[in-house]
Amino acid sequence: MSYVDAGYSIGLGVLFLYAVGLFLRRRSLERAVELSPPPGPIQGPTETGSASGP
Amino acid sequence: MSISEKTAAVVRRPRWLRVVGALALVSTAATVWLGLWVTPPDAVQKNLVRLVYLHPPIAWVALYLAFGLSALASLLYLWRRTRSMFWDRLAASSVEVGVVFNALTLATGMIWGRPTWGVWWTWDARLTSTALLLVLFLGYLALRRVPADPEVRARRCAVAALVAFVDVPIVHFSVIWWQTLHQGATVLNANLSPTIHGSMAWTLLLGFIALTLVFVWMVGVRYQIEVLADRTGAERLEVSLAERWAEGELESPSAGGNGHGNGTTGSPVRPPTRVGQ
Amino acid sequence: MWRDALLVAGKDLRIELRSRVALWQVLPVAVLSLVLYAFALGPARHTLAAAAPGLFWLAVLFSTVLATQRSFAIESGEGTRDGLRVSGIDPAGVFLGKAAAVAAELAVLQVVLWAAMTLLFGVHVHTAWLAIVASFLATIGLATAGTLYGALSAGLRVRETLLPLLVLPVLAPVLLAASRAWSGALTGPVSSGESWLRILGPFAAVYLVVGIVLYGPLLETA
Numbered sequence: 001m002s003y004v005d006a007g008y009s010i011g012l013g014v015l016f017l018y019a020v021g022l023f024l025r026r027r028s029l030e031r032a033v034e035l036s037p038p039p040g041p042i043q044g045p046t047e048t049g050s051a052s053g054p
Numbered sequence: 055m056s057i058s059e060k061t062a063a064v065v066r067r068p069r070w071l072r073v074v075g076a077l078a079l080v081s082t083a084a085t086v087w088l089g090l091w092v093t094p095p096d097a098v099q100k101n102l103v104r105l106v107y108l109h110p111p112i113a114w115v116a117l118y119l120a121f122g123l124s125a126l127a128s129l130l131y132l133w134r135r136t137r138s139m140f141w142d143r144l145a146a147s148s149v150e151v152g153v154v155f156n157a158l159t160l161a162t163g164m165i166w167g168r169p170t171w172g173v174w175w176t177w178d179a180r181l182t183s184t185a186l187l188l189v190l191f192l193g194y195l196a197l198r199r200v201p202a203d204p205e206v207r208a209r210r211c212a213v214a215a216l217v218a219f220v221d222v223p224i225v226h227f228s229v230i231w232w233q234t235l236h237q238g239a240t241v242l243n244a245n246l247s248p249t250i251h252g253s254m255a256w257t258l259l260l261g262f263i264a265l266t267l268v269f270v271w272m273v274g275v276r277y278q279i280e281v282l283a284d285r286t287g288a289e290r291l292e293v294s295l296a297e298r299w300a301e302g303e304l305e306s307p308s309a310g311g312n313g314h315g316n317g318t319t320g321s322p323v324r325p326p327t328r329v330g331q
Numbered sequence: 332m333w334r335d336a337l338l339v340a341g342k343d344l345r346i347e348l349r350s351r352v353a354l355w356q357v358l359p360v361a362v363l364s365l366v367l368y369a370f371a372l373g374p375a376r377h378t379l380a381a382a383a384p385g386l387f388w389l390a391v392l393f394s395t396v397l398a399t400q401r402s403f404a405i406e407s408g409e410g411t412r413d414g415l416r417v418s419g420i421d422p423a424g425v426f427l428g429k430a431a432a433v434a435a436e437l438a439v440l441q442v443v444l445w446a447a448m449t450l451l452f453g454v455h456v457h458t459a460w461l462a463i464v465a466s467f468l469a470t471i472g473l474a475t476a477g478t479l480y481g482a483l484s485a486g487l488r489v490r491e492t493l494l495p496l497l498v499l500p501v502l503a504p505v506l507l508a509a510s511r512a513w514s515g516a517l518t519g520p521v522s523s524g525e526s527w528l529r530i531l532g533p534f535a536a537v538y539l540v541v542g543i544v545l546y547g548p549l550l551e552t553a
Binding site: 132186189190192193196197200202209210212213214216217218220221224225227228229231232 | 480497527533541
Binding site: 002003004006007008010011012014015018019022023025026029030032033034 | 058082086089090101102104105108109112151154157158161162165166168169268272275276278279282283285286
């Protein structure tokens with residue numbers, strides 16, 4: 001393999017792999033957002049349903 | 055690929071990003087085709103000149119575009135009047151993509167250097183300062199990974215980016231002097247730019263445009279990732295707090311459904327009602 | 332700002348005088364490193380003499396990292412940093428004060444190192460003024476950049492490993508320029524050594540200014 005071929009392969013290859021990595025990271029984070037519970041405000045003790053016990 | 059409303063609330067998938075991505079792909083492919091097959095070999099450098107369609111554009115993106123953008127964004131973040139998480143996220147994205155391009159600058163530079171100079175590495179001004187720049191910005195990435203409140207982290211990283219960026223011209227000049235004073239350097243500092251004309255000039259220009267587009271696209275996607283990560287990071291914190299609270303309830307002997315958690319750390323944070331109650 | 336700087340510098344130096352950490356820990360490590368260099372490079376006089384300026388500044392560089400870490404470690408107690416912030420002291424003054432204290436410690440360190448180096452490596456300073464001016468400028472650069480990064484990584488648990496990674500690349504030009512300058516002062520042509528002052532000067536000036544400007548925003552985060 002010539003130096004030119006090596007240069008192009010490495011240059012483009014790394015860029016491609018990084019791009020794929022970006023795609024995958026974005027997808028997994030989007031899934032995490034999908035699966036997560038809807039955001040709610042952090043509430044104080046008085047708003048917790050079972051504050052007074054049985 | 056469509057995304058749900060919930061995700062769309064967090065991060066949009068703007069059309070311009072997709073367009074840029076497509077253009078980046080096309081122009082890069084065109085550069086490769088022109089560079090490898092259409093343009094003629096150089097009189098002096100023969101086929102090695104084909105690397106000029108890749109290496110200088112990659113270097114330009116890494117050294118000027120990426121790090122310049124991150125410094126500018128960091129400045130805008132620190133300046134109160136324009137402070138916004140947008141700049142912080144932009145800076146971080148730019149640095150990460152910049153590091154990738156920086157590493158590639160070194161790699162392609164070395165690959166070009168080996169047949170030209172006979173060695174993989176030499177302490178010539180450009181290689182040395184590029185290597186130092188890589189380490190500088192790896193430091194930024196390391197700093198970014200330290201867990202902290204987003205605004206704290208943003209300010210810390212912004213200062214780090216600016217301080218590093220300010221160092222760049224100093225490094226550049228000092229290393230150039232270092233080489234000019236060092237006798238053996240003149241041979242290895244051979245000017246790598248061949249005289250460019252005709253189709254080669256156009257291909258070079260295309261190369262710059264193509265890699266700039268690649269950079270823009272990558273920063274765009276990386277920015278989206280940053281937004282998503284911040285969001286899921288915040289949620290993960292909530293969930294883990296809720297879990298810990300619930301665990302505390304289960305372990306504490308006085309747990310009779312007492313929501314005040316007297317056995318636990320006494321943290322004022324309580325989970326929203328949807329969790330386990 | 333200057334009065335605050337003196338206040339803070341005084342405080343830091345007084346702490347050092349009382350605890351003597353720099354004296355008993357940083358200084359010995361620096362001298363030890365000179366010995367280790369000899370172990371690494373072999374005892375041949377000419378090798379060591381040729382490498383002396385670089386080795387000297389390497390030792391100073393690593394000591395800067397230690398001194399800066401120490402400078403911020405003394406404030407890691409509960410609420411100390413908050414106390415500094417709330418006390419109304421000008422952050423630029425805090426920066427100048429801390430940097431000045433570090434610079435003072437580095438200056439003392441360099442004198443001792445120079446003596447040790449003369450003894451261990453058999454080198455002599457021919458052009459004293461060049462060595463002194465170079466040291467002065469380099470020390471300012473090291474202290475200011477170091478303090479800036481020290482503040483940046485203060486309070487982080489990974490501080491010990493992060494600070495070197497952050498600050499050493501930035502200090503690399505100082506290492507380069509100071510070594511070349513001292514090489515001119517020790518053996519080589521004075522003129523070439525002199526020209527390196529043109530790197531040391533701007534570096535010191537730049538980081539002095541950058542520190543004054545950015546320290547305020549940085550302190551807010553602590």
